[in-house]
Amino acid sequence: MKEAFEVQHFFSLPSQYKFRDLTIEELKNVNKTYPNFTFSMNTYTFKDGSQKDLLNFSGTVPVKYGNSYNIPIRLWILDSHPFAPPICFLKPTVNMGISVGKHVDAHGRIYLPYLQNWSHPKSTVIGLIREMIAKFEEELPLYSLSSSDAARQSELLSYIAKITAGETDLKSKSKIGGSKNEGCINKITIVGAGDLGIACVLAVAAKGTADKVVLLDLSEGAAKGGTMDLDIFALPNVEISKDFSALADSKVVVLTVNSLGNAQTYLDVIQSNVDLFRGIIPAISHYSQNTVLLVASHPVEVMTYVSWKLSGFPKSRVIGVGANLDTERFRNILANLLKAQVLAKDAWIIGEQGEDKVPAWTSCNSVATQTEGMAAHNSRETVANRAMEVLKGKGQRSWSVGLSVADLADSILKDKRKVHSVSTLAKGCCDINSEVFLSLPCVLGTNGVIEMVKLEEDPLVQEKLQSSAGSIHDLQQQLQL
Numbered sequence: 001m002k003e004a005f006e007v008q009h010f011f012s013l014p015s016q017y018k019f020r021d022l023t024i025e026e027l028k029n030v031n032k033t034y035p036n037f038t039f040s041m042n043t044y045t046f047k048d049g050s051q052k053d054l055l056n057f058s059g060t061v062p063v064k065y066g067n068s069y070n071i072p073i074r075l076w077i078l079d080s081h082p083f084a085p086p087i088c089f090l091k092p093t094v095n096m097g098i099s100v101g102k103h104v105d106a107h108g109r110i111y112l113p114y115l116q117n118w119s120h121p122k123s124t125v126i127g128l129i130r131e132m133i134a135k136f137e138e139e140l141p142l143y144s145l146s147s148s149d150a151a152r153q154s155e156l157l158s159y160i161a162k163i164t165a166g167e168t169d170l171k172s173k174s175k176i177g178g179s180k181n182e183g184c185i186n187k188i189t190i191v192g193a194g195d196l197g198i199a200c201v202l203a204v205a206a207k208g209t210a211d212k213v214v215l216l217d218l219s220e221g222a223a224k225g226g227t228m229d230l231d232i233f234a235l236p237n238v239e240i241s242k243d244f245s246a247l248a249d250s251k252v253v254v255l256t257v258n259s260l261g262n263a264q265t266y267l268d269v270i271q272s273n274v275d276l277f278r279g280i281i282p283a284i285s286h287y288s289q290n291t292v293l294l295v296a297s298h299p300v301e302v303m304t305y306v307s308w309k310l311s312g313f314p315k316s317r318v319i320g321v322g323a324n325l326d327t328e329r330f331r332n333i334l335a336n337l338l339k340a341q342v343l344a345k346d347a348w349i350i351g352e353q354g355e356d357k358v359p360a361w362t363s364c365n366s367v368a369t370q371t372e373g374m375a376a377h378n379s380r381e382t383v384a385n386r387a388m389e390v391l392k393g394k395g396q397r398s399w400s401v402g403l404s405v406a407d408l409a410d411s412i413l414k415d416k417r418k419v420h421s422v423s424t425l426a427k428g429c430c431d432i433n434s435e436v437f438l439s440l441p442c443v444l445g446t447n448g449v450i451e452m453v454k455l456e457e458d459p460l461v462q463e464k465l466q467s468s469a470g471s472i473h474d475l476q477q478q479l480q481l
Helices: 007-012 020-033 125-138 147-165 194-205 225-233 266-287 298-309 326-335 374-392 398-411 459-477
Strands: 003-004 039-045 049-065 067-077 086-092 096-098 142-145 189-193 211-215 238-241 251-253 292-295 318-320 347-350 358-361 418-425 437-445 448-452
Touching: 007 459, 020 049, 020 125, 049 125, 067 125, 086 398, 125 238, 189 194, 194 211, 194 225, 194 358, 194 398, 225 238, 251 266, 251 398, 292 298, 292 398, 298 318, 298 418, 298 437, 298 459, 318 437, 318 448, 326 347, 326 374, 326 418, 347 418, 358 459, 398 418, 398 437, 418 448
Parallel strands: 189 211, 189 251, 211 238, 251 292, 292 318
Antiparallel strands: 003 039, 039 049, 049 067, 067 086, 096 142, 318 418, 347 358, 418 437, 437 448
């Protein structure tokens, strides 16, 4: 449904609007301040598929970013306005590309603190637009496309229009920007060009894991630092891009991005990362619908959960790097420093990264279950505790995590069916009833997690895992997805 809605017709605002007088008064102020805005009634489709005819307006707002720009936007006014915030989108032309960032996702939806903290009568549409302009002046949300990119953008805008109209199926086989040949190669995309992203590129390239490696650089402006060096020295089969379409048909997509905002609390830091992922994950889901997501962003357990929720992928295809690095180090310490080779082959680090990681064992033939009984069990615990003390002194530098990422990607791409300790959905394991991701031994193959390997039953290990699951779940409940 589409109906022109001029200023003089405000008084005929549909009866579905519960607070018509307040809404009409505010929209008159909007029209007075921004006379270029045009108003209409259109059908909006929500994420759950439900639809409503809503008042909306579109136009341009002035933004100074070096030069002056007119940024096209569209705001949808809910029928509970002004007690609920508008739904805000960019409205790019075919010659404009969307710069995905902290405040804008790949579909052009706009996320702002002002929207999250909306509260009538303090919050107003005029105030919202002013914050929108201020944020856009910090990070321009659109950029000019070349003629070839404009053709891809036209197709993407058509796709986004179908989302708004409720016509799309995210499981559709059609993809934008991907060639038939690309679907047949082992292609990895690393999202994020910070130290960790570049370390992952170098490790994957050195290991010869993939036929093609794409580094998706989401930073503003020209290539800097390591990205510039990669570009200068042109590693074979490595491509650097700022365009999401470059990740089309990736077999594995590695997420290394972390928000560099000015958040004050730990929860604010994580929420800032969630806001960043809201702009990234939908684009990945669109361009590489059958990929395996490998999450290395922090905190890895929470961000793996966020990636799973935002992507709509099956749990088997969303994995966190988890304790893979710690497990390999733990085994190396046991075997080479403490000369406990028998223990090392069945040893794992599980749970969550950081101080709450837990040593565990998978073999029923371990020393602890042989004839020595409790004495052997105590001996194993003593050796494990010594190994954990050594492990605590090992930091997780970017290049170390990069090597671990390359190891995991190698097992996935080559369908090795090798067991790794990775962050996976732990619900149903160790009496955990919440949707949390924890590191557990898993067999990895082309489609991600094939199966989870059974651990030795240990009440203390189970108690620690349940404690980690509880704290992570409490944290996740405070996030706005």
